[in-house]
Amino acid sequence: MSVLQVRALSADTWPAFAQLAEANNGVWGGCWCMGFHVKLGKGRTAEQNRADKQHLVREGRAHAALVFEGAQCVGWCQFGSPEELPEIKSRRRYDAGRTTLPDWRITCFFTGRGRRRGGVAGTALSGALAEIARRGGGVVEGYPEETDDRTVPGSYLHTGPMAAFEHHGFTRTRPISPHRWVVTRTVDPR
Template identity: 75%
Template structure:
């Protein structure tokens, strides 16, 4: 694919909020990808996922949160097809962070917002979905009042990394959007931060 075709394809992406209207497209993408990360349905940062918890329970939890306005995500669309997303929310909405012990050890103050996870559907990678989703999430955060935003991306360091390890996002995407590294919380994962002005 030539550079102009890549640009055209990226330009055709749009970002919408996860809400009652976009829930069916989101659900179709999750169902087409086996519930995402073993049936998580993108609730793993909302609640602790115990061994007995089923994919059906996770789906019901996510749908209820959508209907109640207690979950946020920037969904990336090509026409009416949802290709992927970036989840964001307040620490109260998304209390379950990875590497909690190291995270809390270096914690000075909680952020206003967390960007916790990314997902791009199978066969849809390489189209700029994560980048569009992150940009969309930051725009939505600005409209919601802005503030300090944290992310927890994986640094690949030229390592070949499975997509499942990149569910918190690749470092390059965050750095391209103006985040700076604050502190490491695992050998290859960092807390990154930036301030978003209100729109």
């Protein structure tokens, strides 16, 4: 495997992002990584999600650290402010334990077929944290899945595996579902 490199999601990198999403059914059946931007449900189509995501990227209101192997995007980690990413899974438990909002949220990961367990998610998380530092840093929240000793399908790990967050210095703050936690870390500005 060649060296993995990280580039920010932008209008320039959109074609590579879109190529990976399209090769994977729009990501989990057409989400296009919109599930934390808006409430997905009846009436929203994959085409609408794609168009809305592209619009947000063009406006600079959708952020991700894209992982490239050569010219090909092989995965990403989405991040943004709570205003940009207001939708949280397990909302009731999240709000019950919340005292303040973070400066940033890391909400989802995607790794292309055949690339899992190859360092893509960890590289994407490192890239997201570097971009957050470049944008001023602050308190960062993530919502990873604790796998413990159980085998977890990749679709359940869309918010990332706990081990990756702990490896990057995040601390468990509180559980919000049987296997999902709020984790936090402060990132210094660069």
